[in-house]
Each structure stands twice: as structure tokens, then as C-alpha cells.
Amino acid sequence: MITAIGMIEFTAIAHGIEVTDVMLKAGNVELMFAKPACPGKFVTMVYGQVGAVDTAMKAGLEVGGATVVNHLLIPRVHPTLIPAINAAPEIDHADALGVMEFFDMVSAVVAADVAAKRSNITLFEVRLGMGIGGKSIVKLTGQVSDVKTAVQAALDEVSSHGVLVSHCVIPQPAPALFKAMM
Numbered sequence: 001m002i003t004a005i006g007m008i009e010f011t012a013i014a015h016g017i018e019v020t021d022v023m024l025k026a027g028n029v030e031l032m033f034a035k036p037a038c039p040g041k042f043v044t045m046v047y048g049q050v051g052a053v054d055t056a057m058k059a060g061l062e063v064g065g066a067t068v069v070n071h072l073l074i075p076r077v078h079p080t081l082i083p084a085i086n087a088a089p090e091i092d093h094a095d096a097l098g099v100m101e102f103f104d105m106v107s108a109v110v111a112a113d114v115a116a117k118r119s120n121i122t123l124f125e126v127r128l129g130m131g132i133g134g135k136s137i138v139k140l141t142g143q144v145s146d147v148k149t150a151v152q153a154a155l156d157e158v159s160s161h162g163v164l165v166s167h168c169v170i171p172q173p174a175p176a177l178f179k180a181m182m
Helices: 013-026 050-067 081-086 105-118 144-158 175-181
Strands: 004-010 030-037 041-048 068-074 096-102 121-128 136-142 164-171
Touching: 004 013, 004 050, 004 105, 013 030, 013 041, 013 050, 041 050, 050 068, 068 105, 081 105, 081 121, 096 105, 096 144, 096 175, 105 121, 105 136, 105 144, 121 144, 136 144, 144 164
Parallel strands: none
Antiparallel strands: 004 041, 004 068, 030 041, 096 136, 096 164, 121 136
């Protein structure tokens, strides 16, 4: 089980690769991913024990300097977050559909983790920056009241540092729309 994650979003691909190497050497962490993202950004996510991730993040932020767009360290990541980033689980229906759209990737990960921790919802997609102009999207489902609670908690959390584009909660989404979202 993954206990902590750290993520840094960069404006420069080459520097992001260099900083990822520094992070891996500084802390006893594992690499979740290190990849380019639209539009010409780079994102790195590491995981491991809290102290190791903290050490890696400090080293990465120091070397990353002005190329760092945003970053996060989540000490007790919700267990559904990583599967939602890696692949969408199959869900056959929804009482409500919640969607949050951000200009950056870090805000989406923070929002998804908070939503999952604060309400009884299912994260089914956290898309980070690829194929959508560098934006990120969080999709979740559950009972209408739970989805509203989760979305509001997530928006409250990222309002001071995230860049929200838009959001919605759709009660009883049309089956064709929900299927298209999967």
C-alpha cells in the first residue's frame, strides 16, 4: 500500500527529468511516473514512506527552482486515488456525476484526494494534463449529496493555491453521457 506521494509539475521538460533524478537519489522513494504533459510541461510523482518522500520533495524543490509550477506531498493518500490516475474503474451507473477541471495537474490530485477522504464517493478518473491542453480533470460518482459534499470540500481545499477552470455536479446523468465519460 502506498503511504505517501509527492508530485512536482515543471515548466521545462529537460529540467524536470534532471530534478526527477535528484529526487530519486535524495530519498528512498519509488517512481510512480515521470513524463511530459501538455503544453510542454513535465510532471513527476514519487511514493514511499512519508519521511523519504519529504526528503525527495525538498531536494526536488530546491533544484527545480523557478521551473516548478506547483507541487504536493500527501502523507496518507486515499487508496482510490492512484487507481483513478492510472486507469478508470468500470462503473455501470451513477446517481450523480461530479467533474472538476483545473489548469494545473497538482490541483487535480489534491482535489481528488480531498474529495475521496471527505465523502463517500468513487473516483473514476483523474486525467493529468495529456491531450487536454495541460488541464486536468477529476471525475467522481456517488449519491447526489455525497458528490456535492466531495466537490465542495475539494474546491475549498484548492481555492487558495489551485487554478480551477470549472466544475459541475449532475444529478442522474443521462446514461449515454455517463457511458461516454467512462
